[in-house]
Amino acid sequence: MHAIRLHAFGPAENLRYETLPDPEPGPGQVRIAVAAAGVHVVDTALRRGTPGPYPAPELPTVPGREVAGTVDRVGAGVDPDWLGKPVVAHLGAAPGGYAELAVVEAARLHSIPENLGPAEAVAMIGTGRTTMGILQFADVGPDSVAVVTAAAGGIGTLLVQYLKALGATVIGLAGGPSKVARVAGNGADIAVDYLLPDWPERVRARLGDRAATLVFDAVGGETARAAVDLLGEGGSHLVYGFAGKGPNDGDALTFTDDELTERGITSQVVLGPPMLRPVGGDIRVLEDRAMAEAAAGRLRPALHRFDLADAAGAHRAIETRATMGKVVLIP
Numbered sequence: 001m002h003a004i005r006l007h008a009f010g011p012a013e014n015l016r017y018e019t020l021p022d023p024e025p026g027p028g029q030v031r032i033a034v035a036a037a038g039v040h041v042v043d044t045a046l047r048r049g050t051p052g053p054y055p056a057p058e059l060p061t062v063p064g065r066e067v068a069g070t071v072d073r074v075g076a077g078v079d080p081d082w083l084g085k086p087v088v089a090h091l092g093a094a095p096g097g098y099a100e101l102a103v104v105e106a107a108r109l110h111s112i113p114e115n116l117g118p119a120e121a122v123a124m125i126g127t128g129r130t131t132m133g134i135l136q137f138a139d140v141g142p143d144s145v146a147v148v149t150a151a152a153g154g155i156g157t158l159l160v161q162y163l164k165a166l167g168a169t170v171i172g173l174a175g176g177p178s179k180v181a182r183v184a185g186n187g188a189d190i191a192v193d194y195l196l197p198d199w200p201e202r203v204r205a206r207l208g209d210r211a212a213t214l215v216f217d218a219v220g221g222e223t224a225r226a227a228v229d230l231l232g233e234g235g236s237h238l239v240y241g242f243a244g245k246g247p248n249d250g251d252a253l254t255f256t257d258d259e260l261t262e263r264g265i266t267s268q269v270v271l272g273p274p275m276l277r278p279v280g281g282d283i284r285v286l287e288d289r290a291m292a293e294a295a296a297g298r299l300r301p302a303l304h305r306f307d308l309a310d311a312a313g314a315h316r317a318i319e320t321r322a323t324m325g326k327v328v329l330i331p
Contacts, residue, residue: 002331003099004311007060009049012315015063015098017308023096023103025075030082030106032089035118037097038066038126039306039314039327047315054093063311064097064329066090066126067104068118078106086112088121090129090287098311100331110287113295120294123301123326127154128290129283131299134240135162137269138214142167145210147203147227150218150241151188152179154326157302159216160186165298171203171212173219173227175321182302182324194219200226214238217253224253233264240271301326 003020025031042052043063049056057063068088074080089108096102112121134155140146146163150156151172163170164187172188174180175195184191190206192199211232217224218241228237239252252270260268293299302325306314310329317323 001100003062005060005062006047012312015312015315022101025073025103027076028078028106029075029103030071030078031073032067032069032087032102032104033072034067034100034102034331035069036122037064037329038122039329040126041318044315044319057095062096062099064095066122067097067102068112068122082106088112088125090125098308098329110291116294119303119305119328120301122328123154123303124290124294125287127301127326128158128294128299129286131155131158132286132289134271137238140166140168144168144214145212147171147212147215147230149173149216149223149227151183152324157186157325158299160188161299179324194223200229203230220252231265234266237265237268303328305330
């Protein structure tokens with residue numbers, strides 16, 4: 001099979017497209033003929049040798065933890081009815097997704113609904129479940145005015161759609177005209193370029209006498225601070241990242257209890273890796289929710305596709321904020 005392998009930590013160019021022996025499923029496992037593999041920002045950190053929610057891998061390694069495709073072989077003890085079925089799975093702590101074939105525990109499998117393609121399914125099994133996890137901490141209704149930072153990204157795209165479905169007024173922040181246009185087309189009531197120095201004034205002019213009630217913060221730094229300044233009395237600040245490219249961004253924005261009181265912020269929730277609170281002790285509940293929302297057409301993941309052989313290009317695009325939506329490798 002063809003796969004991407006990392007032999008040494010470092011730049012994206014260290015990801016090599018190679019020919020490797022076909023893997024075989026062990027007991028309780030299946031092998032998937034991969035049609036789409038998800039790429040996550042965590043993958044770029046692990047490529048550099050920086051541990052995060054997962055430890056730095058032993059080298060050489062095949063990266064990637066999100067795959068969708070068709071079961072082409074089953075191991076001992078696995079129901080043979082899985083053979084030939086379109087499936088999607090999050091591989092968990094064991095990488096191996098950037099490949100034409102991937103092995104995974106059968107217990108991690110989800111059948112792909114008929115109206116979803118493999119790329120959409122792989123987006124929902126990772127980015128979708130994270131979005132569902134984040135939303136557990138948000139109280140949203142028709143009276144909500146929600147600011148979504150990084151609104152053109154994979155999570156941001158889904159947040160905008162979900163919040164709009166709940167009747168909220170949504171303010172989507174993105175960097176650059178093309179991303180702002182994407183956010184507007186995705187349904188945000190106000191789409192604004194946070195690289196412009198006067199973007200907060202533009203938002204206030206559009207809101208009139210209304211104030212934001214909730215900020216979904218994925219960028220940190222000064223951009224997040226300006227977004228939080230839009231909150232009215234009793235607002236909430238939900239932090240789940242700090243990857244912005246605006247001026248002085250790059251650090252998570254948090255406040256002391258006294259600062260929260262002074263600002264009138266009712267709650268600040270800071271979600272660190274792995275950022276998912278299992279429902280009933282089972283992370284699959286979030287995966288099931290994400291897949292069900294996509295199957296029903298309520299969530300539509302944005303996709304940025306790359307050929308498997310160009311995994312290095314995919315990593316570079318993520319690191320330079322040149323992507324819109326979920327990055328997916330296609331073998």
